Amino acid sequence: MKRKKLILILIVALILSVFTAGCGQRDLIEDEKTVTMGLLAGPTGMGAAKLMDEGLDLGENAKLEFKIYTAPDQISADIINGSLDIAAMPTNLAAVLYNRTEGGVLMGAVNTLGTLYILSGEETQIDSISDLLGKTIYSSGQGATPEYILRYILDNNGLNPDEDVNIRFYQEHAEAATQFSQDKGNVVVLPEPFVTSTLMNMDGVKTVLDLTVEWEKATQGKSLPMGCISIRKEFALEYPEALSYILEKYEESIDYVNQNPVQAAALIVEQGILPQEKIAENAIGGSNIVYIKATEARESLEAYYKILFEFNPGSVGGALPDDEFYYSE
Template identity: 25%
Template sequence: MTSAFIHLKASRLGRMAAACLAALALAVPAHAEKLPRLVLAGPAAAVSVPLIHMVETGALKEVADSVEFVTWKDPDQLRVLALGGKADFLAMPSNVAANLYNRGQPLKLLNISTWGVLWMVSRDKNLKTLADFRGKEIAMPFRADMPDIVFGLLAERLGMDPKKDFALRYVASPLDAMQLLITRRVDHALLAEPAVSMALRKTKSFPISVVAPDLYRSVDLQQEWGRLFKREARLPQAGITVLGKAMSNDALQAKVMAAYEKSLAWCQKNARQCGEMVAKRIDLLSPEAVADSLAASPLRHVSAAAAREELTFFFQQMLAKNPALVGGKLPDAGFYGNAGRP
């Protein structure tokens, strides 16, 4: 009797211990999944606006103890971040992502959110097409990267040679091109939002307005793309990639993309407040200019898988022009991440 009682009690204690262990087992992974640090990175451009909002509002506080945003200022810094594993999620031009992938860098493109934010900005309000800029000096950011590539493809489609028919003055970034424009060292520049809106804002304010009379938002390169290539007037210009250890964490990718989509929608509805967050992080931008750029920019979260057809057409044009722009070939299916809704 006593032996049976002791056995029964031990059995109950064993079951209780097992239940406790099971509860602990469920609790530990949940804690272990939270990362100590998560790094988001991007340029001073529209694609980064949701990333900055995510950091400012703690949108990923359940994902990581510390979430940081790092700005890259030129393509060289971007490649250092990618090749050095210094970011987990990195905003970049779509062709740079394809180039890195085709050259063996482990990454996936998760979405396209920037569908073309390139404009010609000029002192001459009568210039309406790229052909009207023939023979003129143009400040051009990022030599052999996205703005320069798109300009070249459009110029060649018009039957012009970008190297011979224009006087291109290459500079490090759209913000550098903006500075040349507003200080009247050039009369025309190819800019990306929010640098376009910043230039227009600055030249209407004292004292810069005395030095630089009104500038005009001239040729919309997205409209030119649609017109010349007989397609929808938008470009799969930039999006978010995942790198390093985060590549194997599908749940993390889904959470980051969901937060990105939510932040993008919030910023579009609350442009001025979002602009204040962005201006705190990027010195050369003002809240008003960021708000203007959100109104002017075709921003929409589309998963990379859903954007594949448009990306393929875009990459094909680059392959025909210079295969090195996308790493010598079209990226295979492994390039297109599946995180996020279409």
């Protein structure tokens, strides 16, 4: 008798579990739709590696696809023309596109904080920004955010960027690193993963300053929001539930990458985000990969945009983003 009751209970439990699972599988997108997410190779795209590996079920006729880009201008073109629904990009580019499309591109979340570091030779003593007085600083990013960030930090530490240091700009990060390799008594500004690559491949070099930390000091505790997830407004309005689910799973992917750097590094290489596992593994920690909703990151974003605007209004699209820019679920 007891055995029969146990079997009956198990059968009922199985039926209920199947019924509950079936009820929970409502299509988030009912029509035929390919949602496309664009990612930049490098830290801005690294957090999506787990999501790319696992994929996402949005509905019987809907799917999520990913596209890797090597340059921000490529992403810009595709989100403007509607080829992309969601895109990882520099935060200032999101502001530029918001203005260019008259509100057609929104800020979804910050996904990367500062990735810039200052490296020196092992024999060079640099403990603070003030120690850069009289130094040559090799860097890339002239007329872009790396220059504005560097200048702002120098100025807020009492150094005139045009008189107290000698900033030499180069087109590529690798070129700046090469010049520095011949002059290790001075310093170089590099982002991840070039910091990791340089430390692994160049003898007698060390990281001396984290510009994210220096930015926070200069801005009274504001974070340095350099990378983000942007959303095409049309997509956000038409498929809010699907978007919420994608962002939720993307946040989980970021958590996985940060907590499992070895396994994540393999996925990052497999998905074409970075070329070498060891570089990916060692770069994860310094890449400051995060997930901060737009509404929660707004204060730091606004401070960042204001500073960029003062250097060059064009760096944020000619105007500071208004309230509608910050997507809220």
